[in-house]
Amino acid sequence: MTRGIALFRYSLTRLLMAPLMLWLISSLVFLLVRVAPGDPVDAVLGTRASPAAREAMRARLGLDQPLLNQYFDFVNGLFHGDLGNALSNQEPVSGIIARTLPASMELGISALLIASLLGLMVGFLGIFRPEGKLDLLGRIYGIGTYALPPFWAAMLVQLLFAVILGWLPVGGRFPPGEVPPDGTGFLLLDSILEGNWSALNGALRHLLLPASTLGFLLSGIFSRSLQLNLSRTLRSDYVEAARSRGLREKDVIVNHALPNSLLPVLTIAGITVASLIGGALLIEVTFSWPGIALRLQEAINQRDYPVVQGIVVVVAALVVFISVVVDLLVAALDPRVTY
Amino acid sequence: MRLKGYKYPVNALITFLCLFLTLGQLSCSRSRDRSKGPLIVASAGKIISLDPAQASTFDALQLLSALGDPLYRLDRNGNLEPRLAEGLPQISEDKLSILIPLRKQILFHDGTPFNAESMVFSIKRFMRIGTLNYVLGDKISSVEAVDKHLLKFNLKRPSTSLNGLLTSISLTPVSPTAYKGFESNFLNNKFVGTGPYKLKSFHEQQQRLVPFDSYWGDQARNRGIDFIKLTNSISLFGAIKTGEIDVLISNAIDADHRLALSNMSKDRKLIEGVGPALEVGYITFLTNTPPLDKLTLRKALSMSLDRNLITQRVSYGQRTPLRSLIPPTLSRGKDTFWPEYSPNTARKIFQQSGYCSGERLKLPLTFRSNVPADKLLALTWKAQIEKDLSDCLVLLLDGVEATTVYRQLGKGAFQVVMLDWRGAYPDPEAYLAPLLSCTKSKGFVCLDGEAVVSGSFWTSPGLEQLLLSSDQLFGEDRFDQLREIEQIAADGLPYVPVWLVKPKVWLQPYLEPPVFDGSGHLMLQLLSPQTND
Numbered sequence: 001m002t003r004g005i006a007l008f009r010y011s012l013t014r015l016l017m018a019p020l021m022l023w024l025i026s027s028l029v030f031l032l033v034r035v036a037p038g039d040p041v042d043a044v045l046g047t048r049a050s051p052a053a054r055e056a057m058r059a060r061l062g063l064d065q066p067l068l069n070q071y072f073d074f075v076n077g078l079f080h081g082d083l084g085n086a087l088s089n090q091e092p093v094s095g096i097i098a099r100t101l102p103a104s105m106e107l108g109i110s111a112l113l114i115a116s117l118l119g120l121m122v123g124f125l126g127i128f129r130p131e132g133k134l135d136l137l138g139r140i141y142g143i144g145t146y147a148l149p150p151f152w153a154a155m156l157v158q159l160l161f162a163v164i165l166g167w168l169p170v171g172g173r174f175p176p177g178e179v180p181p182d183g184t185g186f187l188l189l190d191s192i193l194e195g196n197w198s199a200l201n202g203a204l205r206h207l208l209l210p211a212s213t214l215g216f217l218l219s220g221i222f223s224r225s226l227q228l229n230l231s232r233t234l235r236s237d238y239v240e241a242a243r244s245r246g247l248r249e250k251d252v253i254v255n256h257a258l259p260n261s262l263l264p265v266l267t268i269a270g271i272t273v274a275s276l277i278g279g280a281l282l283i284e285v286t287f288s289w290p291g292i293a294l295r296l297q298e299a300i301n302q303r304d305y306p307v308v309q310g311i312v313v314v315v316a317a318l319v320v321f322i323s324v325v326v327d328l329l330v331a332a333l334d335p336r337v338t339y
Numbered sequence: 340m341r342l343k344g345y346k347y348p349v350n351a352l353i354t355f356l357c358l359f360l361t362l363g364q365l366s367c368s369r370s371r372d373r374s375k376g377p378l379i380v381a382s383a384g385k386i387i388s389l390d391p392a393q394a395s396t397f398d399a400l401q402l403l404s405a406l407g408d409p410l411y412r413l414d415r416n417g418n419l420e421p422r423l424a425e426g427l428p429q430i431s432e433d434k435l436s437i438l439i440p441l442r443k444q445i446l447f448h449d450g451t452p453f454n455a456e457s458m459v460f461s462i463k464r465f466m467r468i469g470t471l472n473y474v475l476g477d478k479i480s481s482v483e484a485v486d487k488h489l490l491k492f493n494l495k496r497p498s499t500s501l502n503g504l505l506t507s508i509s510l511t512p513v514s515p516t517a518y519k520g521f522e523s524n525f526l527n528n529k530f531v532g533t534g535p536y537k538l539k540s541f542h543e544q545q546q547r548l549v550p551f552d553s554y555w556g557d558q559a560r561n562r563g564i565d566f567i568k569l570t571n572s573i574s575l576f577g578a579i580k581t582g583e584i585d586v587l588i589s590n591a592i593d594a595d596h597r598l599a600l601s602n603m604s605k606d607r608k609l610i611e612g613v614g615p616a617l618e619v620g621y622i623t624f625l626t627n628t629p630p631l632d633k634l635t636l637r638k639a640l641s642m643s644l645d646r647n648l649i650t651q652r653v654s655y656g657q658r659t660p661l662r663s664l665i666p667p668t669l670s671r672g673k674d675t676f677w678p679e680y681s682p683n684t685a686r687k688i689f690q691q692s693g694y695c696s697g698e699r700l701k702l703p704l705t706f707r708s709n710v711p712a713d714k715l716l717a718l719t720w721k722a723q724i725e726k727d728l729s730d731c732l733v734l735l736l737d738g739v740e741a742t743t744v745y746r747q748l749g750k751g752a753f754q755v756v757m758l759d760w761r762g763a764y765p766d767p768e769a770y771l772a773p774l775l776s777c778t779k780s781k782g783f784v785c786l787d788g789e790a791v792v793s794g795s796f797w798t799s800p801g802l803e804q805l806l807l808s809s810d811q812l813f814g815e816d817r818f819d820q821l822r823e824i825e826q827i828a829a830d831g832l833p834y835v836p837v838w839l840v841k842p843k844v845w846l847q848p849y850l851e852p853p854v855f856d857g858s859g860h861l862m863l864q865l866l867s868p869q870t871n872d
Binding site: 037038039042043044045053088089090091155158159162163166169170171172173176177179285286287288290294298301302303 | 376377379381385387388393470472473524525527528540543544545565567568569570571573574576577578580581583584709740742743745746747
């Protein structure tokens with residue numbers, strides 16, 4: 001069997017497994033939110049509503065149905081692409097996701113770019129002088145950023161750059177007095193498409209602090225990973241062979257060692273992207289970023305079952321999809337990978 | 340092995356940092372022309388609905404008070420001031436019906452006329468689907484339009500507290516035309532009422548209000564309001580400190596931020612506004628099961644609480660110690676019913692009950708884990724008991740998420756639990772009935788009613804009758820009876836009031852000082868830049 005066919009079979013298996021995985025995840029979430037103490041009717045009506053009003057609301061929300069019926073309704077809706085309506089305000093869950101997911105993705109992608117740039121630069125520094133000061137600093141940086149509690153770092157950054165220095169806004173996604181551009185929900189992209197430079201500036205200013213903080217916190221993983229892989233690769237036989245052929249050191253590193261060292265970094269980047277799609281909750285809460293993680297947290301507090309279920313299912317689907325794509329990408333780039 | 344060329348990544352790193360700092364510096368150049376745009380008002384609460392039938396949170400009601408008009412408003416002295424009503428309510432001789440004359444030539448935001456029919460539509464809709472409709476349920480039997488501008492309420496029983504209820508912004512009229520098709524459903528992201536502002540846009544994070552040109556009363560003194568949500572205390576604090584927002588409305592910010600903002604206002608860097616204190620913090624005892632079914636133990640516990648110390652430690656004195664269930668602004672005369680802090684008396688009671696001589700009473704104290712003040716109160720009280728009564732009493736702290744607390748409260752799940760309450764309308768009844776009302780009882784144990792929902796399960800023979808009759812009295816007679824009820828509750832000790840929370844707002848110094856209405860809402864339409872003269 002050729003490698004191409006093996007790769008195709010592997011991809012197909014992964015994709016066929018995806019619906020099963022999603023069904024398991026959604027069923028688990030369906031059960032877990034209902035097992036949790038608290039009642040969505042309380043969130044809508046408060047605890048002092050009359051029993052009649054509570055029953056009427058329960059009937060209107062479909063919560064008076066047996067659990068099995070509710071489950072079948074949920075699964076049936078899923079098959080038809082209907083995630084239901086929020087219990088708290090009857091807004092379609094798909095609309096909530098369509099509004100909040102781009103915010104989280106914009107933050108996640110920006111943070112990932114910053115993390116890759118920063119992490120790879122720091123990781124690269126130590127290679128030139130192993131065991132030197134820069135190498136040591138790079139290691140401390142890698143471990144330190146990974147170990148920093150996100151909420152603490154975020155609050156510190158917010159306090160310094162927004163409150164004390166006043167350079168950047170403390171929170172939110174767009175200047176409150178202005179109207180955000182319409183379109184895809186990715187404000188940077190929409191501003192550029194509209195040619196609205198004032199909106200682009202506003203969106204960028206609000207994005208800079210949360211994205212940099214998140215990027216900074218994630219960059220340690222990249223720097224450590226690159227540092228370890230690159231130093232190991234530089235000691236390998238094929239690099240020695242390249243050197244013995246008289247190649248310049250820079251060419252040895254850039255053309256021979258770096259591509260192989262970046263492969264594990266790509267896998268890490270894939271896992272990070274997948275986790276960021278679910279949103280970086282603590283960053284979103286600290287910076288009042290209206291992303292999907294913040295909305296999920298609110299929905300959990302309100303016991304808003306359809307919103308929790310809908311967000312978890314969509315995020316899980318995206319995570320599955322991205323992990324398959326990353327696997328395929330690694331397979332395409334690294335001929336040593338077998339299936 | 341040492342390789343050359345490390346300066347490239349170093350240079351790249353420096354370039355990256357420079358780029359970050361440059362972008363930061365560019366951001367510094369931002370500035371808003373305060374006189375041209377809307378005022379930015381920030382709060383921590385999320386507004387999911389602006390339907391008066393659905394909205395129940397403080398922030399939603401605050402916004403509704405700018406978008407709609409109540410029939411009456413309470414002035415700072417607690418007197419009724421007609422708004423959409425043209426005069427004071429006319430009560431029939433048997434006190435079972437109330438006539439309210441309405442103002443003429445008032446328009447809804449959609450241009451349709453306001454009249455008695457639209458008021459009937461709105462009140463019936465509220466009674467049918469309103470989340471707070473229980474406040475009307477036992478009072479109003481029907482509402483009708485006598486003529487085009489005369490409204491009539493038919494009551495189930497005479498009710499003095501109805502006056503306070505008529506000031507509720509939840510009863511603000513909505514346009515029957517705009518709400519056609521939503522008679523039995525909520526219309527969450529729109530509002531078409533009669534208030535000084537129109538709702539221009541509604542998003543979960545931001546609502547934009549613009550002045551309503553055809554408003555019947557005084558026009559808004561600003562060019563509109565952008566009401567935004569910031570999720571945490573440090574964001575709110577930073578936003579007002581850096582001038583990113585014009586006004587901060589929030590009871591949700593941390594005590595140290597409140598203190599810092601108050602200090603800034605003393606230095607004239609901000610303006611602080613304080614509204615009527617209408618939120619009470621209290622502790623509930625589960626009185627129908629041991630050990631707190633014993634009144635003596637509840638008394639000892641109540642005396643172990645040093646309100647002055649607790650309010651100082653938890654809020655730096657920003658909250659006021661409270662020894663009554665009704666906020667002093669709504670009661671007249673005596674407002675100290677509950678026992679004072681007296682650790683020596685508490686010790687004696689514990690000793691008489693068989694504790695303190697090797698035996699310690701162990702009590703779980705539940706607090707809402709997502710309310711920072713509750714946690715601080717629990718920690719302070721525990722520490723205080725360890726200092727005063729460590730050989731008699733042990734408090735076992737138990738943090739539970741608020742949603743779960745409210746759900747489990749009426750099931751008798753918590754022996755001692757810290758909660759707060761803000762009446763649905765500014766009247767003493769809105770504080771006493773939700774905590775003390777009991778429709779079915781056996782001795783001092785309440786089997787059904789508000790006292791069960793509140794988690795105390797306590798009542799006193801004759802208390803329900805007193806509550807009902809107090810709602811039929813007027814003037815000093817009513818206040819005398821309310822004081823009697825409070826004294827009965829203070830003697831029975833199902834609850835221990837701890838503190839009073841005043842609504843506070845902070846404004847940038849270029850704005851005129853804020854004005855609150857009697858319901859504790861900031862009057863957004865009166866916010867305006869200071870004039871130099």
